[in-house]
Amino acid sequence: MNQSSIDQAIALAGLAQSIRVVQNIAWKGETNETDFKGVLSSILTIHSESAAAVYGGSFEVSTGLRIIKQQLDISSQKKDPEFINLAINLLTLHKQVMANIPTMDRLMHGIEEISCHYNDGEIYQNEDLYNSFVNDCSALYSRSISKLPNRIQVKGEPKYLEKEKNQRKVRAALLCAIRSAFLWRQSGGSRWHFLFKKKMILDSVNYLINNPIRK
Numbered sequence: 001m002n003q004s005s006i007d008q009a010i011a012l013a014g015l016a017q018s019i020r021v022v023q024n025i026a027w028k029g030e031t032n033e034t035d036f037k038g039v040l041s042s043i044l045t046i047h048s049e050s051a052a053a054v055y056g057g058s059f060e061v062s063t064g065l066r067i068i069k070q071q072l073d074i075s076s077q078k079k080d081p082e083f084i085n086l087a088i089n090l091l092t093l094h095k096q097v098m099a100n101i102p103t104m105d106r107l108m109h110g111i112e113e114i115s116c117h118y119n120d121g122e123i124y125q126n127e128d129l130y131n132s133f134v135n136d137c138s139a140l141y142s143r144s145i146s147k148l149p150n151r152i153q154v155k156g157e158p159k160y161l162e163k164e165k166n167q168r169k170v171r172a173a174l175l176c177a178i179r180s181a182f183l184w185r186q187s188g189g190s191r192w193h194f195l196f197k198k199k200m201i202l203d204s205v206n207y208l209i210n211n212p213i214r215k
Helices: 003-028 033-044 059-072 081-099 101-118 127-143 164-186 198-210
Strands: none
Touching: 003 033, 003 059, 003 081, 003 164, 003 198, 033 059, 033 101, 033 127, 033 164, 059 081, 059 198, 081 101, 081 164, 101 127, 127 164
16 A cells, blocks of 8 residues: 555545534534544644654544445445535535635744644643634634635534634634645645545555554
């Protein structure tokens, strides 16, 4: 399994896991915090040689790998149209970010600041620090990506989506999803992969599910 295929699978898994975090918060009012923390780590590691290094391997996005397998494997009965729609919209939004230089600059500068401020290894042991980190990620999404004409519309239960804490988590997870989209493109991924290289993606995903890696 070559490194490019591994990186593409991990980047897609990060995207998938971020989307599932959004869906869980929107429809259930809660999410698996381990899965959430797994994708949040991508905001803290911005200068890296590979997607694998950004996530510390594939283990932190193992949930995302299983989701990708469910959605791409033709034998799977667990298709999720809402998930697919969010994934397409986020990959499209990523292209809009790339084409909008002011937004791109604002986003990259903000991620640099967050990474420098919180990259001390203690975020997940300190609840106040962790909440502050999530809030800063949410605020960055609001002042950059949310300003674009075509914004992501998140569906869910109003009683959950109306809560400010949940809104902040959703925006932070969407920021992680966009980060994953950048990694997907940087590792050579494109929309054509879903049409012509689906088997290659699935092979890479299955390999990582059976052989999780840590960096």
